[in-house]
Amino acid sequence: MDAYVHGYQSHENDRLQNQARTLTDLLHFDTLYPAGHTVLEAGCGVGAQTVTLAQRSPDARFTSIDIRPESIDAARQKINAAGLTNVTFQHADIFSLPFNASSFDHVFVCFVLEHLARPIEVLTLLKRLLKPGGTITVIEGDHGSAYFHPDSHAARAAIQCQITLQQQAGGNALIGRQLYPLMTATGFDKVRVSPRMVYVDSSRPDLVDGFTRKTFTAMIEGVRAPAISAGLIKPEDFDDGIRDLYRTTQADGVFCYTFFKGVGQR
Numbered sequence: 001m002d003a004y005v006h007g008y009q010s011h012e013n014d015r016l017q018n019q020a021r022t023l024t025d026l027l028h029f030d031t032l033y034p035a036g037h038t039v040l041e042a043g044c045g046v047g048a049q050t051v052t053l054a055q056r057s058p059d060a061r062f063t064s065i066d067i068r069p070e071s072i073d074a075a076r077q078k079i080n081a082a083g084l085t086n087v088t089f090q091h092a093d094i095f096s097l098p099f100n101a102s103s104f105d106h107v108f109v110c111f112v113l114e115h116l117a118r119p120i121e122v123l124t125l126l127k128r129l130l131k132p133g134g135t136i137t138v139i140e141g142d143h144g145s146a147y148f149h150p151d152s153h154a155a156r157a158a159i160q161c162q163i164t165l166q167q168q169a170g171g172n173a174l175i176g177r178q179l180y181p182l183m184t185a186t187g188f189d190k191v192r193v194s195p196r197m198v199y200v201d202s203s204r205p206d207l208v209d210g211f212t213r214k215t216f217t218a219m220i221e222g223v224r225a226p227a228i229s230a231g232l233i234k235p236e237d238f239d240d241g242i243r244d245l246y247r248t249t250q251a252d253g254v255f256c257y258t259f260f261k262g263v264g265q266r
Helices: 010-028 050-056 069-081 119-129 153-168 175-186 205-221 224-229 235-247
Strands: 038-042 061-066 087-091 104-110 130-141 147-149 189-201 254-265
Touching: 010 050, 010 189, 010 205, 010 254, 038 050, 038 119, 050 061, 050 069, 061 069, 069 087, 104 119, 119 130, 119 175, 130 175, 153 205, 153 224, 153 235, 175 189, 175 254, 189 205, 205 235, 205 254, 224 235
Parallel strands: 038 061, 038 104, 061 087, 104 130
Antiparallel strands: 130 254, 147 254, 189 254
16 A cells, blocks of 8 residues: 555544544445355455444455554454454455455445555456455545635645645545546446535534544644645644634534445446
């Protein structure tokens, strides 16, 4: 995998867990796998999505891979704590997967393509691992879809820092809007992409805290040091942007963001 712009510190692990808990219903209400089917979760990270997948399809069998042994260990601990027995973990590089062709009924990829410089290459490799008629599910965000009230030039500049840093690391923070062309270019059939918009106002305190504060703003806040070091923004301007993002969590604030979920068939 290319560079993970968010880093691997404990606070990033916490942010991923908050994101997973907050977005479970929005992203996964229609992610269900039949009993006995095999599923490859490509890029499980610390298991933020793994527990949800395994709980929602308890009779399916999951193989979850990641390039970092430390992430695998964290994911395994979460699965064990949840009392789940339908997940096997394996250390592997997504560009060099140790599986035979047509090994899986389904592939699941969530928040992975955004970090890769060659997403079509990865999709092609994953397609090869699917049995004929098997499905792939891809979920990605799109930072260009963020908008909010009160609007703020400083907040948008801080968000752009994250987009630029991810681009410089070989990734694409705007990839959500590209899922359909990427999946069709790879040759998947019956591709369907659905937008999953997070709308947050003060009548939804769980989303105010779980998404606006602890998922999105925490993610942007986490790139402060590299953004300033790279000369992308002045410290005071970045801090103004973060302040204005937190401002959207007040009683009259609104925050919106869109994820995209693509499903295709081999």
